[in-house]
Amino acid sequence: MKLKKLLFITLSISFILIASIFSNAQINLSQLAGADRYETAGKIADKLNYDTVILVNSDNSLADGLSASGLAGVTNSPILLTQKNSIPKSTEQRINNNVKNTYIIGGTSAISDTVANILKNKNINVTRLEGSDRIQTSLNVAKEISKFKTIDKIALVNGYKEADAMSISPVAVKNNFPVILTDGKISLYNTKNLRTYVVGGSSVMSESIASDSDKIVFAGTDRFDTNKKVFSYFYGSSVNDFYVANGYKLVDALTGSTVAKDNGIIFVDGGSDKSVLKNATSITTLGYLDNSIVSQLQNLDNANTPKIVYWVSGGSVYHSTKDCPSLQRSKNIYSGTIEESKKTRPCKDCF
Numbered sequence: 001m002k003l004k005k006l007l008f009i010t011l012s013i014s015f016i017l018i019a020s021i022f023s024n025a026q027i028n029l030s031q032l033a034g035a036d037r038y039e040t041a042g043k044i045a046d047k048l049n050y051d052t053v054i055l056v057n058s059d060n061s062l063a064d065g066l067s068a069s070g071l072a073g074v075t076n077s078p079i080l081l082t083q084k085n086s087i088p089k090s091t092e093q094r095i096n097n098n099v100k101n102t103y104i105i106g107g108t109s110a111i112s113d114t115v116a117n118i119l120k121n122k123n124i125n126v127t128r129l130e131g132s133d134r135i136q137t138s139l140n141v142a143k144e145i146s147k148f149k150t151i152d153k154i155a156l157v158n159g160y161k162e163a164d165a166m167s168i169s170p171v172a173v174k175n176n177f178p179v180i181l182t183d184g185k186i187s188l189y190n191t192k193n194l195r196t197y198v199v200g201g202s203s204v205m206s207e208s209i210a211s212d213s214d215k216i217v218f219a220g221t222d223r224f225d226t227n228k229k230v231f232s233y234f235y236g237s238s239v240n241d242f243y244v245a246n247g248y249k250l251v252d253a254l255t256g257s258t259v260a261k262d263n264g265i266i267f268v269d270g271g272s273d274k275s276v277l278k279n280a281t282s283i284t285t286l287g288y289l290d291n292s293i294v295s296q297l298q299n300l301d302n303a304n305t306p307k308i309v310y311w312v313s314g315g316s317v318y319h320s321t322k323d324c325p326s327l328q329r330s331k332n333i334y335s336g337t338i339e340e341s342k343k344t345r346p347c348k349d350c351f
């Protein structure tokens with residue numbers, strides 16, 4: 001009897017030891033990335049089965065792409081990137097024999113008829129969804145989505161603050177709901193009796209917007225915080241296999257929203273809080289990330305270190321990235337914690 005009990009205890013201890021060794025095992029880190037954003041989008045498309053593609057021109061803004069995510073979900077399409085007058089090779093390769101339909105998002109000033117004609121000459125149906133501006137375009141994309149399903153949910157974003165808005169993209173793909181662009185003050189889409197997800201804090205989205213709807217607001221202190229709030233609401237602790245994207249190069253998060261619809265996307269940067277990734281089994285980066293960020297992802301035990309910010313001695317604010325446009329001409333950029341910066345306000349351009 002005694003021997004049996006001892007054996008049982010010994011076995012239990014070994015199981016616990018083995019379990020703890022595995023929980024410390026290195027995270028399986030992979031990169032879903034091409035040489036440029038076109039190829040990254042193409043490699044993401046390669047993970048999907050599709051007969052329809054959505055084309056977006058991301059050269060000047062991601063606004064048209066923002067509204068594309070719900071349509072990508074309902075039509076099971078990848079979001080591919082094109083230039084205004086020509087289709088890059090890595091995009092054209094993905095518009096292969098299986099493809100019957102394409103959606104062009106935006107007017108001819110974004111994607112010209114030259115591109116539309118290249119597709120028509122391949123006997124592919126082309127549907128252009130456009131409006132007089134990005135807001136009207138998003139309304140027309142919503143109208144297209146409503147041909148496939150009854151709309152009972154929408155997301156409202158500020159069409160001129162793309163960083164906050166991008167966090168909702170994988171959710172819109174998964175749940176096939178439209179992302180409606182606004183000016184931050186009023187919604188031109190009738191929100192009455194809808195479940196409305198408002199993305200962005202009160203500085204970006206008016207608190208009175210969509211007050212006639214069943215509304216949930218995701219308001220973070222910056223893009224990373226808003227991203228975390230959206231992620232924890234829709235995906236939360238059920239995710240072990242994570243997708244991450246550069247929080248300042250959001251085009252990869254846009255094209256990756258299709259493949260990441262069941263997992264969500266975590267925005268990262270050198271200084272961003274990565275503690276949500278601590279229990280990850282695998283992490284896939286959408287697009288290439290700086291080596292310094294990749295090595296942070298490989299050493300997530302140190303992920304709770306305080307946020308690193310950047311500043312210049314004469315400046316009045318701290319920055320989240322040394323690549324902030326307002327630091328472009330600064331020579332001596334300091335880095336450290338917010339306390340060390342002795343600045344009390346975050347920069348409006350990069351936070």
Ligand SMILES: [Zn+2]
Nearest residue numbers: 319324347350
């Ligand atoms: Zn800044």
